[in-house]
Amino acid sequence: MSADVTLENITVKFDDFTAVNNTDITIKGGEFFSFLGPSGCGKTTLLRVISGFQEPSQGRVLIGGNDMTGIGPNKRPTALIFQNLALFPLMTVWENIAFSLEVKGVSKTKCRKRAEELLELVAMPGQGDKMVNELSGGQRQRVAVARALAAEPEVLLLDEPLSALDLKLRQHMRTELREIQQRAGITFIYITHDQGEALTMSDRVAVMREGVIEQVEEGTKVYDKPVTAFVASFVGENNAFHGTVSNILAAKIVVSTDSGVLEASPAEGSSLKVGDKAIVFARPEAMSFVKRRNLVKNVINTEVVHQEFEGHFWHLILQGVNGLKIKMSQINDGTTEVFEEGKKIKVQIDPKLAVVLPSGPLAAE
């Protein structure tokens, strides 16, 4: 059983502070949906609104078409996985998992049986009698998922549950969560500030800033076709060249920047006009060395500051005009060239991969 979740004009205010501002969105049943944004962007508040811990100041939440106004968290078909998991330390693993069943008055033997089944689902068979503090971080994670699933929610809400894990485990749990979601077949709503998590697991991602959703789309779209300067700078890495629109061509916009005249693709539905302040965003992987000497379009002059090696990629940190930091990434094909600090090089921006967006606030570094 999975239900769709609709947020209608949701606004949440704490005194003078508006945590969520007039949010309208429908999350489809069975979807893995992520809210992505920096801390303080209102994503956790939104999750608390859906789970029922926070009443919105305005608007309403519909789950499976039913209005949830005035319905407490214990009566909603949702289950929440907390950031710190909030497992009950004084109960055994199986008692934790079966808590929601115990509440419903299910007999002890049935509780035990169901807990065992769920432990199997999360790949921890036979560990029901352990105490929570005997488990590793990844195991606790799984128990938290099992405990939430035991309540047979139609919507599972996850509040950055992977943030406490180390990198390897986090990457592993991403795949695992996605698999569990597909097996369970319910709606997952996932909150994170880690774009890697959002992009790898989700069907769709909503990028939030200061209580407002800036873009809702599939991960690839959010990454390749950002619609605001914030999304472009928050999701993945991006080099930003500030300037003014000087010309609008068929499928390109020309922007004059301090680094020179740059051509790039407009965003979908772009309303930029000549003379508007704009930013050209070029990802590190959209930059390449100038191969042909006579090429002058979209070429910028830089100086090498630093070279980094990251395994499948290597990066050059460059300094452009006016000290602008530029990052360029190349796939490691085994022939990594060594660049000396201070070396002057010309770099080219692929106009098809670069995007022009109206000037706006960028994500904090």
Next chain:
Amino acid sequence: MRLWLKKFFLRNGIVLSLYMLLVTFIWIVVMFVLPQIFMFDFSFRFNWTQIDPSKIGSPEDIYTLQHYKFLLFGSPNNPDPLNIVDVTVFGRTILAAIFVTLFDVILCYPVAYYLAHVAKGSITRLMMLSLVVPFWINELLRAFAFRILFGEEGTINNILLFLGVLNQPIDFVRENIALYTGLGYAYILLMIFPIYNAVESLDRNQIEAARDLGSPWWRIHWRVVIPFAKPGITSGCTMVFMLSAGALALPQIIGGPSSLWFTQIIYQWFNTGSNWPRGSAYAVSLMVICVILVLLIMKIFKVKFGEIGR
């Protein structure tokens, strides 16, 4: 031990180390262990009316169980099989102390929980203040004020009579209601603060998680909050029980005239009875039974001794 001491001195410096060792020694040995040992020893001695003072310390000054026997069976010419008066008072004191303790737990747990997890900022401070300030008034004054409040012609009776709830005044003092209320009131802080301390350290997310999993409020308390607060509850109960059972001033002042508190009997032996060994034996008996009861309760509720100190 020597290694530990060396480390202790190295870590804290000589002055602080000596000071800490000294105050700990005074606190535990001088103030606690030694007096109890003297009392214990005393309780097995003859009273000075039974032994020639010059013979004290001589071979004739032997240990005797007579005072404990007296508590249980009374004087040798007592026709009853037991010392009915003393044993009854003893039992009633213990029961009443248990009752006061239970009353305080039921009263204080919600308050402590509210303070720790519901009340915000200024309300918390206001509540804390209103809990603490009444204890600026000394115990005797409070006890006599309770007499005025609970007396036959007291405020409560007057109000109830005026409202027509009662036709006849109730003698709250004679019925010991004044005493139980007074005792419950006197030790409220000793119940609230340990519970507050314990409940406060509970992660709020646990309460929300339980709620999110469908639990009604009472089950959240039963399965999540109370188990977590158990050491605090036990600690509060221990103190309230011990102090209630050992209270003297309140039973003296607002206790019913027909019902003695066991401490009053002890007091009589020490004071008017001039029989210190017998008083000691009575006091030791009370202490031993109380400690056994507390340990028993800790065992039943599976609270370890170390947890109480948390």
